Amino acid sequence: xxxxxxxxxxxxxxxxxxxxxxxxxxxxxxxxxxxxxxxxxxxxxxxxxxxxxxxxxxxxxxxxxxxxxxxxxxxxxxxxxxxxxxxxxxxxxxxxxxxxxxxxxxxxx
Amino acid sequence: xxxxxxxxxxxxxxxxxxxxxxxxxxxxxxxxxxxxxxxxxxxxxxxxxxxxxxxxxxxxxxxxxxxxxxxxxxxxxxxxxxxxxxxxxxxxxxxxxxxxxxxxxxxxxxxxxxxxxxxxxxxxxxxxxxxxxxxxxxxxxxxxxxxxxxxxxxxxxxxxxxxxxxxxxxxxxxxxxxxx
Numbered sequence: 003x004x005x006x007x008x009x010x011x012x013x014x015x016x017x018x019x020x021x022x023x024x025x026x027x028x029x030x031x032x033x034x035x036x037x038x039x040x041x042x043x044x045x046x047x048x049x050x051x052x053x054x055x056x057x058x059x060x061x062x063x064x065x066x067x068x069x070x071x072x073x074x075x076x077x078x079x080x081x082x083x084x085x086x087x088x089x090x091x092x093x094x095x096x097x098x099x100x101x102x103x104x105x106x107x108x109x110x111x
Numbered sequence: 112x113x114x115x116x117x118x119x120x121x122x123x124x125x126x127x128x129x130x131x132x133x134x135x136x137x138x139x140x141x142x143x144x145x146x147x148x149x150x151x152x153x154x155x156x157x158x159x160x161x162x163x164x165x166x167x168x169x170x171x172x173x174x175x176x177x178x179x180x181x182x183x184x185x186x187x188x189x190x191x192x193x194x195x196x197x198x199x200x201x202x203x204x205x206x207x208x209x210x211x212x213x214x215x216x217x218x219x220x221x222x223x224x225x226x227x228x229x230x231x232x233x234x235x236x237x238x239x240x241x242x243x244x245x246x247x248x249x250x251x252x253x254x255x256x257x258x259x260x261x262x263x264x265x266x267x268x269x270x271x272x273x274x275x276x277x278x279x280x281x282x283x284x285x286x287x288x289x290x291x
Contacts, residue, residue: 013116019218021120025127027211032131035203040136040182044143048127051150062157065231067243070162077169078255082262084174088181089269095185
Protein backbone atom coordinates (compact mmCIF):
# COMPACT_ATOMS: atom_id res chain seq x y z
CA UNK A 3 0.00 0.00 0.00
CA UNK A 4 2.69 2.45 0.97
CA UNK A 5 4.80 1.50 -2.06
CA UNK A 6 1.83 2.07 -4.34
CA UNK A 7 1.20 5.45 -2.79
CA UNK A 8 4.76 6.44 -3.49
CA UNK A 9 4.37 5.23 -7.07
CA UNK A 10 1.88 8.03 -7.73
CA UNK A 11 4.46 10.57 -6.66
CA UNK A 12 7.37 8.90 -8.43
CA UNK A 13 5.88 8.48 -11.91
CA UNK A 14 5.70 11.93 -13.52
CA UNK A 15 2.43 13.13 -15.01
CA UNK A 16 3.97 13.62 -18.46
CA UNK A 17 4.60 9.90 -18.74
CA UNK A 18 0.89 9.19 -18.51
CA UNK A 19 0.09 11.92 -21.03
CA UNK A 20 2.58 10.49 -23.53
CA UNK A 21 1.38 6.91 -22.99
CA UNK A 22 -2.26 7.77 -23.51
CA UNK A 23 -1.42 9.85 -26.60
CA UNK A 24 0.39 6.84 -28.06
CA UNK A 25 -2.52 4.51 -27.29
CA UNK A 26 -5.03 6.97 -28.73
CA UNK A 27 -2.99 7.35 -31.93
CA UNK A 28 -2.73 3.58 -32.36
CA UNK A 29 -6.49 3.30 -31.99
CA UNK A 30 -7.03 6.16 -34.42
CA UNK A 31 -4.75 4.58 -37.02
CA UNK A 32 -6.54 1.26 -36.63
CA UNK A 33 -9.96 2.84 -37.01
CA UNK A 34 -8.75 4.58 -40.15
CA UNK A 35 -7.07 1.75 -42.01
CA UNK A 36 -8.91 -1.43 -41.09
CA UNK A 37 -11.91 -2.65 -43.08
CA UNK A 38 -13.30 -5.05 -40.53
CA UNK A 39 -16.14 -3.44 -38.58
CA UNK A 40 -15.51 -5.47 -35.45
CA UNK A 41 -11.88 -4.35 -35.34
CA UNK A 42 -12.97 -0.74 -35.80
CA UNK A 43 -15.22 -1.19 -32.73
CA UNK A 44 -12.24 -2.59 -30.82
CA UNK A 45 -10.14 0.41 -31.82
CA UNK A 46 -12.89 2.65 -30.45
CA UNK A 47 -12.58 0.79 -27.16
CA UNK A 48 -8.84 1.36 -27.21
CA UNK A 49 -9.35 5.10 -27.64
CA UNK A 50 -11.90 5.15 -24.81
CA UNK A 51 -9.38 3.44 -22.59
CA UNK A 52 -6.56 5.85 -23.33
CA UNK A 53 -8.84 8.72 -22.34
CA UNK A 54 -9.86 6.83 -19.20
CA UNK A 55 -6.23 6.32 -18.25
CA UNK A 56 -5.49 10.01 -18.69
CA UNK A 57 -8.51 11.05 -16.61
CA UNK A 58 -7.52 8.67 -13.84
CA UNK A 59 -3.94 9.87 -13.83
CA UNK A 60 -4.99 13.51 -13.55
CA UNK A 61 -7.51 12.62 -10.88
CA UNK A 62 -4.94 10.76 -8.80
CA UNK A 63 -2.35 13.50 -9.15
CA UNK A 64 -4.79 16.22 -8.18
CA UNK A 65 -6.53 14.18 -5.45
CA UNK A 66 -9.94 14.82 -6.97
CA UNK A 67 -12.34 11.85 -7.10
CA UNK A 68 -14.54 13.60 -9.67
CA UNK A 69 -12.28 12.45 -12.50
CA UNK A 70 -12.67 8.83 -11.50
CA UNK A 71 -16.45 9.23 -11.42
CA UNK A 72 -16.20 10.50 -14.98
CA UNK A 73 -14.21 7.39 -15.92
CA UNK A 74 -17.02 5.33 -14.40
CA UNK A 75 -19.59 7.08 -16.58
CA UNK A 76 -17.41 6.66 -19.67
CA UNK A 77 -17.32 2.93 -18.97
CA UNK A 78 -21.13 2.90 -18.75
CA UNK A 79 -21.47 4.71 -22.05
CA UNK A 80 -18.90 2.42 -23.68
CA UNK A 81 -20.81 -0.66 -22.56
CA UNK A 82 -24.07 0.68 -24.00
CA UNK A 83 -22.32 1.72 -27.21
CA UNK A 84 -20.75 -1.70 -27.70
CA UNK A 85 -24.09 -3.42 -27.15
CA UNK A 86 -25.82 -1.39 -29.83
CA UNK A 87 -22.79 -1.52 -32.13
CA UNK A 88 -22.59 -5.28 -32.03
CA UNK A 89 -26.34 -5.54 -32.64
CA UNK A 90 -25.89 -3.35 -35.73
CA UNK A 91 -23.01 -5.60 -36.80
CA UNK A 92 -25.21 -8.70 -36.50
CA UNK A 93 -27.87 -6.95 -38.59
CA UNK A 94 -25.25 -6.01 -41.17
CA UNK A 95 -23.95 -9.55 -41.39
CA UNK A 96 -27.50 -10.81 -41.81
CA UNK A 97 -28.53 -8.31 -44.47
CA UNK A 98 -25.47 -7.84 -46.67
CA UNK A 99 -23.56 -10.98 -45.56
CA UNK A 100 -20.35 -9.09 -44.96
CA UNK A 101 -18.72 -7.07 -42.22
CA UNK A 102 -16.66 -4.94 -44.56
CA UNK A 103 -17.23 -1.33 -43.61
CA UNK A 104 -17.17 -0.30 -47.28
CA UNK A 105 -20.42 -2.20 -47.81
CA UNK A 106 -22.10 0.60 -45.91
CA UNK A 107 -20.79 3.38 -48.12
CA UNK A 108 -24.24 3.66 -49.66
CA UNK A 109 -25.35 5.26 -46.42
CA UNK A 110 -23.57 8.40 -47.53
CA UNK A 111 -26.24 9.24 -50.04
CA UNK B 112 8.62 1.93 -8.82
CA UNK B 113 9.17 3.54 -12.18
CA UNK B 114 10.12 0.24 -13.76
CA UNK B 115 6.63 -1.15 -13.10
CA UNK B 116 5.17 1.75 -15.04
CA UNK B 117 7.52 1.04 -17.94
CA UNK B 118 6.65 -2.67 -17.95
CA UNK B 119 2.91 -1.97 -18.01
CA UNK B 120 3.34 0.75 -20.63
CA UNK B 121 5.35 -1.56 -22.87
CA UNK B 122 2.73 -4.32 -22.58
CA UNK B 123 -0.08 -1.86 -23.34
CA UNK B 124 1.55 -0.39 -26.42
CA UNK B 125 2.70 -3.75 -27.79
CA UNK B 126 -0.76 -5.29 -27.35
CA UNK B 127 -2.42 -2.23 -28.89
CA UNK B 128 -0.20 -2.52 -31.97
CA UNK B 129 -1.03 -6.21 -32.12
CA UNK B 130 -4.77 -5.39 -32.01
CA UNK B 131 -4.44 -3.15 -35.02
CA UNK B 132 -2.01 -5.28 -37.00
CA UNK B 133 -3.18 -8.86 -36.59
CA UNK B 134 -5.18 -10.44 -39.38
CA UNK B 135 -7.46 -12.65 -37.34
CA UNK B 136 -10.18 -10.98 -35.21
CA UNK B 137 -9.79 -13.53 -32.41
CA UNK B 138 -6.11 -12.64 -32.05
CA UNK B 139 -7.14 -8.99 -31.90
CA UNK B 140 -9.60 -9.70 -29.10
CA UNK B 141 -7.00 -11.62 -27.07
CA UNK B 142 -4.48 -8.80 -27.52
CA UNK B 143 -7.07 -6.26 -26.48
CA UNK B 144 -7.81 -8.26 -23.31
CA UNK B 145 -4.10 -8.24 -22.45
CA UNK B 146 -3.97 -4.50 -23.13
CA UNK B 147 -6.93 -3.92 -20.80
CA UNK B 148 -5.34 -6.00 -18.05
CA UNK B 149 -2.17 -3.94 -18.27
CA UNK B 150 -4.27 -0.76 -18.11
CA UNK B 151 -5.85 -2.15 -14.94
CA UNK B 152 -2.28 -2.50 -13.66
CA UNK B 153 -1.81 1.20 -14.38
CA UNK B 154 -4.95 1.92 -12.36
CA UNK B 155 -3.57 -0.04 -9.41
CA UNK B 156 -0.30 1.91 -9.69
CA UNK B 157 -2.37 5.08 -9.53
CA UNK B 158 -4.09 3.71 -6.38
CA UNK B 159 -7.46 3.72 -8.13
CA UNK B 160 -8.57 0.36 -6.82
CA UNK B 161 -12.28 0.79 -7.47
CA UNK B 162 -11.65 1.64 -11.10
CA UNK B 163 -9.22 -1.26 -11.53
CA UNK B 164 -11.80 -3.79 -10.35
CA UNK B 165 -14.63 -2.22 -12.34
CA UNK B 166 -12.40 -2.08 -15.41
CA UNK B 167 -11.55 -5.78 -15.16
CA UNK B 168 -15.20 -6.74 -14.61
CA UNK B 169 -16.77 -4.50 -17.25
CA UNK B 170 -14.19 -4.55 -20.02
CA UNK B 171 -12.44 -7.87 -19.74
CA UNK B 172 -15.39 -9.76 -18.29
CA UNK B 173 -18.30 -8.34 -20.22
CA UNK B 174 -17.37 -6.37 -23.30
CA UNK B 175 -14.60 -8.56 -24.65
CA UNK B 176 -16.61 -11.73 -24.01
CA UNK B 177 -19.40 -10.10 -25.99
CA UNK B 178 -16.95 -9.48 -28.84
CA UNK B 179 -15.79 -13.09 -28.70
CA UNK B 180 -19.38 -14.34 -28.73
CA UNK B 181 -20.23 -12.28 -31.78
CA UNK B 182 -17.09 -13.38 -33.62
CA UNK B 183 -17.74 -17.02 -32.90
CA UNK B 184 -21.50 -16.91 -33.50
CA UNK B 185 -21.12 -15.25 -36.87
CA UNK B 186 -18.03 -17.31 -37.73
CA UNK B 187 -16.01 -14.26 -38.62
CA UNK B 188 -12.59 -15.68 -37.99
CA UNK B 189 -11.76 -16.23 -41.63
CA UNK B 190 -9.41 -13.55 -42.85
CA UNK B 191 -11.56 -12.36 -45.71
CA UNK B 192 -10.59 -8.76 -45.33
CA UNK B 193 -9.32 -7.30 -48.58
CA UNK B 194 -6.09 -5.43 -48.31
CA UNK B 195 -6.43 -1.74 -48.55
CA UNK B 196 -4.28 0.06 -51.06
CA UNK B 197 -0.86 1.15 -49.94
CA UNK B 198 -1.77 4.79 -50.31
CA UNK B 199 -4.74 4.43 -47.98
CA UNK B 200 -2.67 2.75 -45.29
CA UNK B 201 0.17 5.24 -45.51
CA UNK B 202 -2.34 8.06 -45.33
CA UNK B 203 -4.05 6.57 -42.26
CA UNK B 204 -0.81 5.94 -40.38
CA UNK B 205 0.53 9.36 -41.36
CA UNK B 206 -2.65 11.05 -40.14
CA UNK B 207 -2.49 9.31 -36.79
CA UNK B 208 1.24 9.99 -36.47
CA UNK B 209 0.81 13.67 -37.24
CA UNK B 210 -2.00 13.82 -34.68
CA UNK B 211 0.26 12.26 -32.07
CA UNK B 212 3.15 14.60 -32.86
CA UNK B 213 0.84 17.61 -32.67
CA UNK B 214 -0.51 16.62 -29.29
CA UNK B 215 2.92 15.79 -27.91
CA UNK B 216 4.30 19.10 -29.17
CA UNK B 217 1.43 20.97 -27.58
CA UNK B 218 2.06 19.24 -24.27
CA UNK B 219 5.79 19.75 -24.42
CA UNK B 220 5.71 23.42 -25.21
CA UNK B 221 2.28 24.75 -24.41
CA UNK B 222 0.55 23.11 -21.50
CA UNK B 223 2.05 23.19 -18.04
CA UNK B 224 0.99 20.21 -15.99
CA UNK B 225 0.57 21.79 -12.60
CA UNK B 226 1.35 19.68 -9.56
CA UNK B 227 -1.43 18.93 -7.16
CA UNK B 228 -1.99 21.31 -4.29
CA UNK B 229 -2.45 18.92 -1.40
CA UNK B 230 -1.89 15.24 -1.91
CA UNK B 231 -4.43 12.70 -0.66
CA UNK B 232 -3.49 9.08 -1.29
CA UNK B 233 -6.99 7.74 -0.68
CA UNK B 234 -8.59 9.38 -3.69
CA UNK B 235 -9.26 6.25 -5.68
CA UNK B 236 -10.51 4.06 -2.87
CA UNK B 237 -14.07 2.82 -2.86
CA UNK B 238 -15.14 5.12 -0.04
CA UNK B 239 -13.98 8.32 -1.68
CA UNK B 240 -15.29 7.46 -5.16
CA UNK B 241 -18.59 6.19 -3.74
CA UNK B 242 -19.17 9.35 -1.73
CA UNK B 243 -18.57 11.39 -4.84
CA UNK B 244 -20.71 9.11 -7.01
CA UNK B 245 -23.73 9.15 -4.73
CA UNK B 246 -23.30 12.74 -3.64
CA UNK B 247 -22.86 15.36 -6.36
CA UNK B 248 -23.16 12.87 -9.22
CA UNK B 249 -26.35 11.13 -8.14
CA UNK B 250 -28.53 12.51 -10.92
CA UNK B 251 -26.21 11.41 -13.80
CA UNK B 252 -25.92 8.03 -12.12
CA UNK B 253 -29.70 7.59 -12.20
CA UNK B 254 -29.96 8.89 -15.75
CA UNK B 255 -27.37 6.37 -16.90
CA UNK B 256 -29.77 3.60 -15.91
CA UNK B 257 -32.23 5.02 -18.44
CA UNK B 258 -29.41 4.98 -20.99
CA UNK B 259 -28.83 1.31 -20.26
CA UNK B 260 -32.51 0.52 -20.58
CA UNK B 261 -32.64 2.19 -23.99
CA UNK B 262 -29.47 0.35 -25.05
CA UNK B 263 -31.03 -2.98 -24.05
CA UNK B 264 -34.24 -2.23 -25.94
CA UNK B 265 -32.30 -1.02 -28.96
CA UNK B 266 -30.11 -4.12 -29.05
CA UNK B 267 -33.11 -6.42 -28.80
CA UNK B 268 -34.98 -4.52 -31.50
CA UNK B 269 -31.98 -4.53 -33.82
CA UNK B 270 -30.99 -8.11 -33.21
CA UNK B 271 -34.29 -9.92 -33.63
CA UNK B 272 -35.26 -11.55 -36.88
CA UNK B 273 -38.22 -10.12 -38.69
CA UNK B 274 -41.06 -12.62 -38.45
CA UNK B 275 -42.47 -12.10 -41.90
CA UNK B 276 -41.27 -10.02 -44.82
CA UNK B 277 -43.05 -6.74 -45.00
CA UNK B 278 -45.22 -6.16 -48.05
CA UNK B 279 -43.29 -3.95 -50.42
CA UNK B 280 -46.27 -1.99 -51.73
CA UNK B 281 -48.89 -0.96 -49.28
CA UNK B 282 -52.23 0.68 -49.91
CA UNK B 283 -53.54 -1.93 -52.33
CA UNK B 284 -55.87 -3.41 -49.79
CA UNK B 285 -53.92 -6.65 -50.00
CA UNK B 286 -52.35 -7.45 -46.70
CA UNK B 287 -50.19 -10.51 -46.71
CA UNK B 288 -50.99 -12.79 -43.87
CA UNK B 289 -48.50 -15.45 -42.96
CA UNK B 290 -49.42 -18.00 -40.43
CA UNK B 291 -46.56 -19.24 -38.32
